[in-house]
Amino acid sequence: MKKILAACFALAMSVPGAALANEITIYSGRGEALIGPVIAQFEADTGIKANVRYAGTAELATLLQEEGDQSPADVFWAQDGGALGAIAPLFAELPAEVNEGVSAPFRNVNNKWAPTSGRSRVLVFSKERVQEDDLPASINDLTEEKYKVRVAWAPTNGSFQAFVTAFRVVHGEEAAKAWLEGMIANDAKVYRNNGTQIEGIANGEVDFGLVNNYYLGRYVSSDADFPVDQTHFEAGDIGNLLNVAGVGIVASSENQENARKFIDYLLSATAQQYITIEGNEYPVVPGIIQSPTLEPFDKLEEISPKVEIDQIDDLEGTLALLRDVGLL
Numbered sequence: 001m002k003k004i005l006a007a008c009f010a011l012a013m014s015v016p017g018a019a020l021a022n023e024i025t026i027y028s029g030r031g032e033a034l035i036g037p038v039i040a041q042f043e044a045d046t047g048i049k050a051n052v053r054y055a056g057t058a059e060l061a062t063l064l065q066e067e068g069d070q071s072p073a074d075v076f077w078a079q080d081g082g083a084l085g086a087i088a089p090l091f092a093e094l095p096a097e098v099n100e101g102v103s104a105p106f107r108n109v110n111n112k113w114a115p116t117s118g119r120s121r122v123l124v125f126s127k128e129r130v131q132e133d134d135l136p137a138s139i140n141d142l143t144e145e146k147y148k149v150r151v152a153w154a155p156t157n158g159s160f161q162a163f164v165t166a167f168r169v170v171h172g173e174e175a176a177k178a179w180l181e182g183m184i185a186n187d188a189k190v191y192r193n194n195g196t197q198i199e200g201i202a203n204g205e206v207d208f209g210l211v212n213n214y215y216l217g218r219y220v221s222s223d224a225d226f227p228v229d230q231t232h233f234e235a236g237d238i239g240n241l242l243n244v245a246g247v248g249i250v251a252s253s254e255n256q257e258n259a260r261k262f263i264d265y266l267l268s269a270t271a272q273q274y275i276t277i278e279g280n281e282y283p284v285v286p287g288i289i290q291s292p293t294l295e296p297f298d299k300l301e302e303i304s305p306k307v308e309i310d311q312i313d314d315l316e317g318t319l320a321l322l323r324d325v326g327l328l
């Protein structure tokens with residue numbers, strides 16, 4: 001019965017003009033736990049009913065490409081700028097004012113999508129087993145003998161893969177491959193995701209890990225003495241990649257007006273303040289009080305490598321490379 005209902009729903013949503021005027025269909029690569037309340041508040045404030053399909057960002061990007069102009073989606077909210085870049089041809093162009101209101105490092109210069117929050121890659125490490133002078137200056141240093149069997153990574157994780165794509169864009173295919181092989185030769189330990197790397201450090205399995213900035217805050221908020229800390233590499237290092245979650249309007253949507261209201265809501269002070277405090281991510285508009293777990297904004301700008309987020313869209317090439325070196 002449930003299946004039949006779901007099928008009817010999908011059919012109704014895919015008939016052009018069948019959607020009620022005051023609805024919006026959102027494909028969300030962002031998890032419901034964090035953003036469910038944002039959607040609920042958007043509905044309450046605007047009176048627009050949101051139909052949300054939650055799934056992985058890469059999975060939804062593939063689905064959008066398959067559906068083409070038949071997609072029931074009005075907007076795609078992704079947690080990786082690379083996925084937004086890959087889908088950009090399917091997005092309607094946004095008025096320039098949307099991105100002009102956003103802080104420079106997060107902005108999409110092509111106006112195909114708008115960032116909704118920022119996240120940076122960090123090095124997490126054991127407070128107990130790592131001294132200040134053991135910290136690597138560059139992510140490239142992690143292939144050195146002194147880091148053998150001490151480093152965690154998560155090759156199947158989307159944010160890690162976006163980082164590898166950025167590595168390929170900035171330093172080239174050969175350098176990216178050499179780094180991956182160097183890490184494998186150094187017995188980097190494979191974990192399922194970001195959180196398990198942090199737990200692995202706390203449990204004494206490894207001393208370092210490569211994750212997004214907002215994970216550690218979840219552990220520290222429930223245990224102030226949690227034995228893991230985080231830092232960035234030297235200024236400009238690709239290991240500090242700044243990425244975004246962001247949203248675009250599907251060009252074939254007949255509901256552009258509500259889609260635009262949704263984007264405006266996500267960039268409002270209310271939504272931005274919630275995302276940084278609850279999610280430990282960087283707000284993308286000025287004037288928001290950042291989560292205290294975050295680097296000051298000026299520092300973030302200084303340490304981030306200069307990569308156009310739109311350019312890190314070749315996930316296929318990264319997956320091929322990861323398969324080539326035996327990580328997938």
Ligand SMILES: [Fe+2]
Pocket residue numbers: 159212
């Ligand atoms: Fe994440």
